Amino acid sequence: MTDLTELGVAQIRDGVKAGDFTAVEVAEAFNANVAAAQEALNAFIVATPEMALDAAKATDAKRAKGEDLGKMGGVPIGMKDLFATFDVQTTAASHILEGFKPQYESTVSQNLWNAGAGMLGKLNLDQFAMGSSNETSYFGNVISPWRKAGSNAQLAPGGSSGGSSAAVAARLAPAATGTDTGGSIRQPAAFTGTTGIKPTYGRCSRWGVVAFASSLDQAGPMARDTRDCAIMLEAMAGFDPKDATSLDMPVPNWEELLSADLSGKTVGIPREYRMDGMDAEIVALWDQGVAWLKDAGAKVIDISLPHTKYALPTYYIIAPAEASSNLARYDGVRYGLRDLPEGANLQDMYAATRAAGFGDEVKRRILIGTYVLSAGFYDAYYTQAQKVRTLISQDFQKAFEECDVILAPTTPTPAFALGENVDDPLSMYLNDVFSVPASLAGLPAMSVPAGLSKDGLPLGLQIIGKAFDEQGVLNAGLALEQRAQFTAKPEKWW
Amino acid sequence: MSVDTATVAKIASLARIKVTEGELEAMVPELNGILNWVEQLGEVDTSNVEPMTAVIPNTLRLREDVVDADPLTGGGKREEVLANAPVAEHGFFGVPKVIE
Amino acid sequence: MSTYRIQGATGEWEVVIGLEVHAQVSSQAKLFSGAATEFGAEPNTQVALIDAAMPGMLPVPNKECIRQAVRTGMAINAQINKYSRFDRKNYFYADLPQGYQISQLYHPIVGEGQLVIEADEKAGIPEDKVIGIERIHVEQDAGKLMHDQHPTMSYVDLNRVGVALMEIVSRPDMTSPAEAGAYVSKLRQILRYVGSCDGNMDQGSMRADVNVSVRKPGEELGTRTETKNVNSVRFVMQAIEHEAMRQVDVLEAGGKIVQETRLFDPNTGSTRSMRSKEDAHDYRYFPDPDLLPLILEDDFLEDCRNSLPELPDAKKARYENELGLSAYNAQVLTADVDTAKWFERLLAETAKASGKAPAEVSKQAANWLISELFGALNKLGTSLEESPVTPEKGGDLLALIAKGTISGSAGKQVLEIMLDTGDEAETIVEREGLKQESDTGAIEAEIDKVLEANADKVEQYKGGKVALFGFFVGQTMKAMKGKGNPQVVNEILKAKLG
Structure with a gap:
């Protein structure tokens, strides 16, 4: 019998439907992998094997009755611990929310359960999704299943969706939810040889997702390939009247309309992304990507996104500013941690609770955000950043007058070692240099595994599309995927 | 612009995060590093540019004035609201006594 | 110009007053959640997940x-901003679960407008005065803390969190406590007419932050203080009086006014500094990224405008000009929207039942309502709202008087019985035999008898003693046991006496 954990979303869905195996068998197989890898990889904060089994039983029962199994029928998934799940601890990987059991379910997770998916557990992440390596989690680092050839050094699975990327890469889940604020789906996907797409801002409801930066946060799927992402995104997306920024548009049949034929399409190559001192392997991969897309029938042109270099500083004003306000609710009054020193008054309690509850990176960003919004600095920092953001968005609009999608690397380097960047926040921030611009403009963007570095680590290519054109992004991703033939997977050491 | 220990202490107080002297000292160069870096935005000419208000062009949708139309956004759920409270008594949240 | 001055040791001082009135918007559900807004519910029972600021909740x-x-905004002739935005005002307090209040700083929904306070000589307002209104913005209310339930804890009730408020910000155009009082009353009147706020100040539906400064006449504006949450017209006036005096005392003693937030104590009528809010404010306002710009479409504005009722100033003018009411009566009847509504129903019923035009019975209806029903209700300790006499019953009664079926004095009797029993006017008239005689033949017969029995007096009358006319009327009414229609009696008597 095949190892069910080697199967992806489409294969599981189709196999369960065809009766090749039961949903319960699938859930049991993944539950076993989750349990076996937990100590070594620390991908989950909480495992919920019973929930995966219950969902699987429900799917099997439906099949017995001949009912529709749903888009994700029989597929167990990992849930990033940023999504509120009913009565299951939801922490955003922060001590301040330890023990918090929401009495509600996020729209996206509910959509997935409605589509027949089951939950394997809550996945580890950077605390409040702030980080690019998963090292800011209160619940310990996630260890990437990947290792450099001939080395046992622990590598970062990327962040903030590092539990998600590690789980999919290590076959602990066929797919997982991620959220992307400045690259938190794409960068970890690139680091782990997995596929992830951040849809257009507003496609997936933010209701019930612990907020980091409201104008940037967007949920998306992380899976083994493009088709699996298309299936899962269809299940996650959709208009939600509870989110005022939700897009009131029908969800297209992305899976059905997948096509790797790019005839008539134009791909833009942004010259500003070709930076001085860029890793030669990354440049070579990018050139290879150009060749693949030409091979798929696309025309390739040079484009210019002149404000690219300002994207990261813009992001590091806007995201912390929004975060400083979004995280004010963690005050020890209604849920989560309360630290009440002897004789403390209300305001002392706030300060003590937040000092004890938030990690260093979260504090750093709250302080930056508080500073840039404070009296006298607001216009110079925040307003200026929102103006530059307009310019960045206009750059994309102009570029998309000439091309349909943009091809770029996902990250400037392959996965780095844990601990390598922790002492220098700025060099850590630079990891998101290629992913942040699309976030600032709210555009759909995905990362597709496209090759291995000389050390045997995965490298990703990024496709950025027009607003609402997830199909164009997925199709270009599929064209790359078919030509890259990326089949590498981490050698099991855990 | 750069921040000094007193400024960082003031920001931390505004953000209600208690910091020790040692933490303050460590934060000053870190924050200055980040602030100096983001200040390169000042070189962009934005004189005729509107600040972004909606990342995807969209206008605000309004809700009808109906009580508890959707249980997820309605009231009447005291137990759920208090379920995770560190201190809840007699249907209230409890906090250290406030003197106004 | 107001002549209000504070007489200090160093001379006269002027007072400058601006008000920020928070008015609770009349709505079933809260501004950003579906929880109910009803007053007086059990603690935390009208709280949605977003009101408790649960992680991931959105407005x-x-x-x-x-x-x-x-x-x-339309009712105060204000600029309506078709583009507005919600901003976050960030601060930490136990009544503010999100750690920020969603408000509108940079782009409020309503811009510059105004209202007129009427001249009131007695109160020291010599003529009508226009008070500028800078803006109205929409924002969330905060929760409630209770400090006296537990020895070491305050209790937090979030029922009010997220209830919609309008913050109505006046220009610093008022210069006396009376003007400020008149402004709050006028604003309350308009809000109640529009139906956008119930104006229940004792339930906190309307409360004012009072900004006061003092200066020597002609000098620059002084430093102001802000006294928070004053919840009656009388308290607003008291707070200003006290605060202005205090400032004068401080300044004359060589001190300085500190720009600060103060609290009004209704028991002593004084204000004091709020220690808990002393710490320097830096609200770090920025546009709420959870909410997009609010764009008002033309047809929405059209609907808003079409749904506006006749406003108090226009109604008062109409009562005077079209219904011929006195300025005083028009003022009394339009002071509150409920009274005006009651009066208009009464007028319609009276006109219908008597078959006369409203303008013909308007004075009668106004006088009856003001001098008879109000007085009677007052004696009973009840209100128009709870009156056992409905406008329909009142109209029937007034029609009986207007048609001459009963006399005015019998009408008074009927009203008293009606208040007691709730019976219809006609029923009471029948039962009590209060119908007056309007039949000219019957009255003429009685008059003839009276004139015959008093031939000497008739002679004297004809000889010029016209004051005797009243005597003949009296005798006739007496003979008819008070039921003769006095108008008919008068007419016939006049004809007979020549």
């Missing part, structure tokens, strides 16, 4: 709250 604005703010 979606209530259309009715937006509509009411726009209608209110």
Whole structure:
């Protein structure tokens, strides 16, 4: 019998439907992998094997009755611990929310359960999704299943969706939810040889997702390939009247309309992304990507996104500013941690609770955000950043007058070692240099595994599309995927 | 612009995060590093540019004035609201006594 | 110009007053959640997940709250901003679960407007005065803390969190406590007419932050203080009086006024500094990224405008000009929207039942309501709202008087019985035999008898002693046991006496 954990979303869905195996068998197989890898990889904060089994039983029962199994029928998934799940601890990987059991379910997770998916557990992440390596989690680092050839050094699975990327890469889940604020789906996907797409801002409801930066946060799927992402995104997306920024548009049949034929399409190559001192392997991969897309029938042109270099500083004003306000609710009054020193008054309690509850990176960003919004600095920092953001968005609009999608690397380097960047926040921030611009403009963007570095680590290519054109992004991703033939997977050491 | 220990202490107080002297000292160069870096935005000419208000062009949708139309956004759920409270008594949240 | 001055040791001082009135928008559900807004519920029972600021909860604005703010703006002839935005005002307090209040700083929904306070000589307002209104914005209310339930804890009730408020910000155009009082009353009157706020100040539906400064006449504006949450017209006036005096005392003693937030104590009528809010404010306002710009469409504005009722100033003018009421009566009847509504129903019923035009019975209806029903209700300790006499019953009664079926004095009797029993006017008239005689033949017969029995007096009358006319009327009414229609009696007597 095949190892069910080697199967992806489409294969599981189709196999369960065809009766090749039961949903319960699938859930049991993944539950076993989750349990076996937990100590070594620390991908989950909480495992919920019973929930995966219950969902699987429900799917099997439906099949017995001949009912529709749903888009994700029989597929167990990992849930990033940023999504509120009913009565299951939801922490955003922060001590301040330890023990918090929401009495509600996020729209996206509910959509997935409605589509027949089951939950394997809550996945580890950077605390409040702030980080690019998963090292800011209160619940310990996630260890990437990947290792450099001939080395046992622990590598970062990327962040903030590092539990998600590690789980999919290590076959602990066929797919997982991620959220992307400045690259938190794409960068970890690139680091782990997995596929992830951040849809257009507003496609997936933010209701019930612990907020980091409201104008940037967007949920998306992380899976083994493009088709699996298309299936899962269809299940996650959709208009939600509870989110005022939700897009009131029908969800297209992305899976059905997948096509790797790019005839008539134009791909833009942004010259500003070709930076001085860029890793030669990354440049070579990018050139290879150009060749693949030409091979798929696309025309390739040079484009210019002149404000690219300002994207990261813009992001590091806007995201912390929004975060400083979004995280004010963690005050020890209604849920989560309360630290009440002897004789403390209300305001002392706030300060003590937040000092004890938030990690260093979260504090750093709250302080930056508080500073840039404070009296006298607001216009110079925040307003200026929102103006530059307009310019960045206009750059994309102009570029998309000439091309349909943009091809770029996902990250400037392959996965780095844990601990390598922790002492220098700025060099850590630079990891998101290629992913942040699309976030600032709210555009759909995905990362597709496209090759291995000389050390045997995965490298990703990024496709950025027009607003609402997830199909164009997925199709270009599929064209790359078919030509890259990326089949590498981490050698099991855990 | 750069921040000094007193400024960082003031920001931390505004953000209600208690910091020790040692933490303050460590934060000053870190924050200055980040602030100096983001200040390169000042070189962009934005004189005729509107600040972004909606990342995807969209206008605000309004809700009808109906009580508890959707249980997820309605009231009447005291137990759920208090379920995770560190201190809840007699249907209230409890906090250290406030003197106004 | 107001002549209000504070007489200090160093001379006269002027007072400059601006008010920020918080008015609770009349809506079923809260501004950003579907929880109910009803007053007086059990603690934390009207709290949605977003009101408790649960992680990941998002605001979606209530259309009715937006509509009411726009209608209110229209009622004060204000600029309505088709583009507005919600901003976050960030601060930490136990009554503010999100750690920020969603408000509108940079782009409020309503811009510059105004209202007129009427001249009131007695109160020291010599003529009508226009008070500028800078803006109205929509924002969330905060929760409630209770400090006296537990020895070491305060209790937090979030029922009010997220209830929609309109913050109505006046220009510093008022210069006396009386003007400020008149402004709050006028604003309350308009809000109640529009229906955008119930104006229940004792339930906190309307409260004012009072900004006061003093200066020597002609000098620059002084430093102001802000006294928070003053919840009656009388208290607003008291707070200003006290605060202005205090400032004068401080300044004359060589001190300086500190710009600060103060609290009004209704028991002593004084204000004191609020220690808990002393710490330097830096609200770090920025546009709420959970909410997009609010764009008002033309047809929405059209609907708002079409739904506006006749406003108090226009109604008062109409009562005077079209219904011929005295300025005083028009003022009394339009002071509150409920009274005006009651009066208009009464007028319609009276006109219908008597078959006369409203303008013909308007004075009668106004006088009856003001001098008879109000007095009677007052004696009973009840209100118009709870009156056992409905406008329909009142109209029937007034029609009986207007048609001459009963006399005015019998009408008084009927009203008393009606208040007691709730019976219909006709039933009472029948039962009590109060119908007056209007039949000219019957009256003529009685008059003839009276004139015959008093031939000497008839002679004297004809000889010029016209004051005797009253005597003949009296005798006739006496003979008819008070039921003769006095008008008919008068007419016939006049004819007979020549």
